[in-house]
Amino acid sequence: MDDDRNDVLSALAPLIQVRPQVEQHCLFGPGWSAPHGREPFGLAPFHIVTAGKAQVLLPDLDRTLDMSDGDVLLLPHGARHTVRTAGAPADATTRLERHDNGVVEVRRTSDLSGGPLAAPTLDLICGRFAFERVADNPLLALLPEAVHLRGGGPRLARLVETIRDEVAAPRPGARAIATDLARALFTMILRGHLEDHGEGTEAAGLLARPATARVVAALVQDPARPWTLDQLADQAHLSRASLVRAFRAAGAPAPLAFLAQVRMQLAVRHLVAEGLSLAETAARVGYESESAFSRAFKRHYNAAPGDYRDAARA
Template identity: 45%
Template structure:
């Protein structure tokens, strides 16, 4: 994979993008989870292990400078105003500017609401990081992830669009500093908006990427994708999708395979199953109703397709996502 892609807010839009976000937005269905507010100084390091599937790491650098280290990659210096996204949840370590410390200062951890506040002991903090995870909850998750580089960095700084990004960063930081009622929920909603703006900046400053972004960046495939996103329950045929895209069946299949490695109806299956998976995670709904609402003729048909895609039945997936009962 290519190295980190660093975007500067406000650079001109790539030609021919055909407004990819109008198709991307309903697919993203992401849920940010804020985990840590880190205030470090002196000799410090903050390791992050590989995250499970569907979990991306993100970090907001709200003060100072730090170094991001990833196995097999050159160290990356980050500074206040940088927003980092690791879509595949790769293992990485943050530490202070310069080489990794041989010894580290102890860190105190204070819990407040659902957050951990981590602070070094024995040194005045000069770096602040807000760290969290982003769950890709809807379909097609694999295409969303493959559409992005291993590391995406948005440098807000003093760029022309800083007036749009800076208030969101400041709002998140203020909510987490004050911790008033509902602060984490407000901050996570701001983080969700920030993530969407980050993707928009990525799209506006690059040629269409592989996978989903490439599908949405080409008018022929974008028309078919948007039709399926608007009405995934419709019994789409390849003929209908080709007509919607104003292309021949063969041309549409070639374009989908070239962009994302799947045929149009495979994409539709991923979309439906991803929506079903999302609803199983977030709602209590019968399998019969769920099947009808995501485009399957029966619960049995949904269950078979779900098993092929995820390796478990829908009921098992629902149980796996259920919160533990109090003992």
């Protein structure tokens, strides 16, 4: 990314107020699998493969991700998933031995207790990012369900190696250092996502361009405002026609259509994850009446808000 784009990321990243929680160092043998349920609203699990290979099953997305040394996976919206050593059956498990090393909980499969030759098949660091003021930071709605940052780059490799050193060989201050490094990792994940998908993903394409990123930032700060195209063009320092062209170049819909799309994404999170009423959700996402919100929601999702919420919670 060029300097302007990096400046945009530096401005946008703090809008997602995040508190890292580095929680486990996992050392697993072959044939191990662990399911994770959907996280509560505002918690996003992450997994760092420091050695070996892993697979992550995402049943709600009908996807399986293959991860190897240095890869990082972030699930921004807390999607349920299963982590397993590569090739293991989805329901495979083995007994875990656990102890606290003063920084994280160390989890080791019992088949690795047979002495120094019992090397782990998978070395994994796990944790969660706790997002504060989630309802006021709808930039999160622009992130996909899974962000997979592949290793191989020297900067990411150094960061991953340093995090592992701090959790694996505890020294004074290791917990604080690991937490600060995880905060830097979060911003690096955002940057990697923009670099990898800036030309192919609507939100990433918008955030990767300074003019359109200014518009996104304005929507993030005040999503319920009755924005006009003129006001959005002012935010971008462009003419209305130039702003529309910039959105199209990023692979996104027209600015006001994009605003409606973001509001609908937020509405789902308010209804399903936060349990807000239809009236509260309508107000949060910029609709003056519950009926107007319901009509817009049904056009977008082909289901009434209440029916959608009930189906998602079933």
